Amino acid sequence: MVIALPQLIIGSMSSSSACFRDVTVGGVRIIQRLHGNSRVLGRQFGDSCHRFYPSFDRGYTGVSADTVKASTLGCSALTSSKIRHISRTSSAGRSESWSVPLSFGSVCSSSFSTATEHRRRGKMVVVPSVKLNDGSEMPVFGLGTYLSKENEGVEALRHAIDIGYRHIDTAFFYQNEKEVGQVIKEKIAAGVVKREDLYIVTKLWNIYHDPAKVEEACKKSLDNLGLDYIDLYLMHFPVGYKFIDDNHLLPKDEAGTLQLSDYDYLDTYKAMEKLVKKGWVKSIGISNFNSEQTDRVLQNCEIKPVTNQVECHPGFNQKKLIEFSKQRDIVITAYSPLARPNPAEKKPAFLFDEKMLAIAEKYKKTPSQIALRYLIDIGTVPIPKSANKKRLEENINIFDFKLTEDEIKVVDSFHTGERINPFNLVKAQNHKYFPFALEF
Known part of the structure; x- marks a missing residue:
């Protein structure tokens, strides 16, 4: 399975801070999280509101997931005129900020792993x-x-x-x-x-x-x-x-x-x-x-x-x-x-x-x-x-x-x-x- 995603536009933050890719593709909202090692963790989801990746990202509300993706960063440039800017203070007291596109043009694909790994690590399960x-x-x-x-x-x-x-x-x-x-x-x-x-x-x-x-x-x-x-x-x-x-x-x-x-x-x-x-x-x-x-x-x-x-x-x-x-x-x-x-x-x-x-x-x-x-x-x-x-x-x-x-x-x-x-x-x-x- 391949999903197209736009490139993330990152605001000021340290190399160890969290940042997100948050887009809507064909009515499906997708969030990915980029950690310091350039690994991307994300979810494809529908309508029900739930916490996203709570063990790392307290303070960020996402939506229900049934597939978790892990990939290396490899997306092409984004054509976008609207940017969402997000900031928060992490549980460790760091000030973090990032920017997320709300609309986009050209995209590329990324590979992924299944939800099995996510669940095996004790992460969040989505209940309908x-x-x-x-x-x-x-x-x-x-x-x-x-x-x-x-x-x-x-x-x-x-x-x-x-x-x-x-x-x-x-x-x-x-x-x-x-x-x-x-x-x-x-x-x-x-x-x-x-x-x-x-x-x-x-x-x-x-x-x-x-x-x-x-x-x-x-x-x-x-x-x-x-x-x-x-x-x-x-x-x-x-x-x-x-x-x-x-x-x-x-x-x-x-x-x-x-x-x-x-x-x-x-x-x-x-x-x-x-x-x-x-x-x-x-x-x-x-x-x-x-x-x-x-x-x-x-x-x-x-x-x-x-x-x-x-x-x-x-x-x-x-x-x-x-x-x-x-x-x-x-x-x-x-x-x-x-x-x-x-x-x-x-x-x-x-x-x-x-x-x-x-x-x-x-x-x-x-x-x-x-x-x-x-x-x-x-x-x-x-x-x-x-x-x-x-x-x-x-x-x-x-x-x-x-x-x-x-x-x-x-x-x-x-x-x-x-x-x-x-x-x-x-x-x-x-x-x-x-x-x-x-x-x-």
Whole structure:
């Protein structure tokens, strides 16, 4: 493959400074980076905005890439009447500047290497987005943060953003919103991302189902995150818990029984709609709702939920709920997409099945990557959690292949109908809004 590029026009800068070639060829924008050894690193890309080459070039916003090029400098002269001048201060404190042509005449070609080398070095992966029913867009893959606390969670999120994660899922119940906000602030200040590059999800916890408490709860999450708005705010569960104070997240009586409330989730949802009107949240949605509860919300709401976040993995694939939701223009977000792997016990079984291993071998991927790709191929948005850098990189590297229809049927066969998150503390009380009494 050969791509024509114009010659870069360089402004004043030291020999070790970064400089860029940034042009549009036939509607395709191309950026290349010239480093001190005259090697050029670049990307060809389309429309989605993301960071470009974050490990070196913090402060420069590029666009999504699916091919990375490396070549020696060898372009012919450019005929151009318009020049863009760019300057910045690097992380090392150097003042750097360069000029980029906005239009051009004669060009030459350059050779390139593939994206494989770029990804192998742990650089950014580009995640496509899905358009939601309110017109907003959500990355089709995200990072779950349940049980990610303190330094472990902070380091994981830092690395995740560096390698391309933009959809970050947290919740008031997780008690890590402040840590998530800390990393967001750091990465924005460092120029790695802009706020609009990120898609931040958090959730209304069950003790705040009283409609009078919804605004207060959202304000707490905004303050914890240090944000002016939340991209997506979900009702965590259709069943409310008794409010004692902000610290009793699982209120129990002396016998250890979880104390529930009778607030109607529909009234709670209507209070959440006001948050959109106030501009505190961009979109709202639901979590752990069954089909009947979803329809009840749809029949009585002003603002449709954009997603229903539910347990979903090959062992519990939610195919019926996915189809039901698709018909209503609601996206399913898949939490616990790998069903909490436990290699010592070879659980979940689908990750160790010979048929899964054979598919993984075909694509030179791991069974976990096949499971995550499967969830994307059946139309969900998986949000796996990991604090391990290698697994974070592995999980997101699933956009260079696609399963066949026959392979999807093989993974479908792993469905057992068994949840790993049955919410037994609520189930035992036979609450009228308990969602899992229905098949879907």
